[in-house]
Amino acid sequence: MKNIAHILFGFVLAFIQIGNAMAIEEPKYQVVIKDGDFELRRYESMIIAEVVVTGDLSEASNRGFRQVADYIFGNNEDPLKKQAEKIEMTAPVTVESDLSSKIAMTAPVTVESQGGNQQATWKLSFVMPSKYSLETLPKPKNKNIVIREIKSHDLAVVRFSGFVDEEKMQAQTKRLEAWLKQQTLTAQGAVQLSRYNPPWTLPFFRRNEIWLRVESKSQ
Template sequence: MAKYERPEYTVLLSEEPFELREYRDFYIVEYENANDPDVDSGFGTLFRYISKDNQANRKISMTVPVIQEMSEERTKMAFVVPKAEWEDIPQPNSPALTVKKFANGLFAVIQYGGYSNDRKERDMLEKLAQWVQEKKYQPASNYMLASFNAPFVPPMFRHNEIMVRVATDQESTK
């Protein structure tokens, strides 16, 4: 995991397995396709983008995590753009991909290992939601699944996170 670039953040509070992080701005390439609500083609489309299927025909370094939005209506999946590309991010060839800025902010995060699945993700989301409520934060986005490992990484070495943008009580009343 350490060999791949990841977004920059500062840990403001750590209560294992939870963290409150302040992320700096970064860029993503987001997959969204109304005809593919389970993002079955998302990873492949994003992988092709970083493997030269972009308007610059340029290979882009792999980063972590792959971020997947967790929502009822539609699921989105995103690749984090390496910092070296920010000045000239290649535009996607696929109409299902969009370059976007992921704005800085506060995020509550729960970390867990092993293979991720729907049941485990629901359990972790519920634990994170409870922690967010206990800390008196307000969710300010959909929850997101952050995956850090290739499929062949053994379960004991896997790292996953569920995260959500949060606002404090003072911020949400402004």
């Protein structure tokens, strides 16, 4: 049943790839270090919409995804026009969890674990398109959805392909943590799993990433 999460996460990305070949916006960043599958990126500030959900990783991801997708599809109110507005989807869809790491928590686009068991509490969030500010972004009608800004920050990233379950997420997290030690970087954030592809993408074409927030590295 874990592949259900992959399908749901891919749904919104798929719908904006159909028809006109419109580019999917990703959060803006600069590459500070590139080393094979690993990168250190400096992300610009971003606005996220997040919701708290419970359950195991798959269940919580599905519940949170449906709520935030409902918000961007129009269950909102434009602060100026006083009417619903469809918000463009960005990529990737990111699941944030501390189940696979003991590193202290912070948070982008995410599901964030608040516990260490199969019924943990999570936060799932999408990054909002960069054209919006906190003042112009449509307000969610679902009171469970919180809008907040994340300031500029550095992320350590490892990229890999295939389908992802919790075991694979943990294995890739260990790879990234080992690379952090080699680079003498200190992690500050929770483990984040980011997925970029629609559900029909073949496993070896899939782009997945594990993200860890780190102390800023001077340029």
